[in-house]
Amino acid sequence: MAAMSKSYIMKDGSKVQRLHHDTIGDVSHILLAFADGTEIEYSGEGESDRITACFAWHGRYQKLGDTSAGKDVDEAIERTAAVIENCLADQWVAQASEAGPRATDLSEALVRVAAEQGVTMAPERAVEIVSGWSVEYKKAVAKEKGAKVDGTLICVPEIYAALQTIKAERAAARAAKAKPEAATLDYAALAAG
Numbered sequence: 001m002a003a004m005s006k007s008y009i010m011k012d013g014s015k016v017q018r019l020h021h022d023t024i025g026d027v028s029h030i031l032l033a034f035a036d037g038t039e040i041e042y043s044g045e046g047e048s049d050r051i052t053a054c055f056a057w058h059g060r061y062q063k064l065g066d067t068s069a070g071k072d073v074d075e076a077i078e079r080t081a082a083v084i085e086n087c088l089a090d091q092w093v094a095q096a097s098e099a100g101p102r103a104t105d106l107s108e109a110l111v112r113v114a115a116e117q118g119v120t121m122a123p124e125r126a127v128e129i130v131s132g133w134s135v136e137y138k139k140a141v142a143k144e145k146g147a148k149v150d151g152t153l154i155c156v157p158e159i160y161a162a163l164q165t166i167k168a169e170r171a172a173a174r175a176a177k178a179k180p181e182a183a184t185l186d187y188a189a190l191a192a193g
Contacts (some may be wrong), residue, residue: 007031009041020092074171078102089131106130106138109162116158 007015011028019027029043044052067083068076082102086092107126114121130138137154140147142163146155 003035005033007033024092074174077174078167105163105166106133106141106159108166109159112162112165113158 007017007030008019009015009028009031010023010026012026013028015031016023029041032040032042034040044055047055064080064083067079071079085102085104104127107123107130110126110129111121111123114126133141134149136147136149140149140154141156141159143155144157144160146153146157148154
């Protein structure tokens with residue numbers, strides 16, 4: 001057994017290990033259970049606004065750090081940006097991948113595909129459309145072969161292709177920023193030995 005386990009204790013007395021944005025208001029307190037049987041409960045009741053703010057900032061720091069832990073740079077950036085975007089959209093998800101692709105990427109893809117079809121779509125309209133899509137629908141349109149949503153296959157290959165282009169452009173831009181000053185090599189001299 002680990003030295004300590006943590007649980008959220010809900011107002012109904014149940015214990016949960018993970019919170020969802022729709023249940024945060026139902027938390028009564030946190031229970032810390034130690035290997036020797038000692039239990040400590042903490043509700044935050046009576047703490048100052050300053051300490052409450054410290055806990056909030058620590059939580060943000062922890063969530064964003066957890067999102068990118070163990071990932072390569074490109075994936076870490078993608079996942080962190082997606083989690084921030086989800087939080088700003090009032091969606092608390094455990095990992096970015098649970099929410100599907102970034103809404104800004106989907107919106108941009110929608111604008112690009114519309115333009116390819118000869119339709120001018122305002123970016124604001126694309127954001128409005130994408131924000132109305134369910135997480136399952138967002139995930140389906142972001143897959144090469146689509147996916148079933150409520151029993152119906154949703155497959156939009158042109159959105160998938162546009163998303164891949166957007167990701168590649170973003171990765172190339174990051175690589176260009178991070179690229180050290182290029183060295184000049186004399187390939188003829190290298191080949192000659």
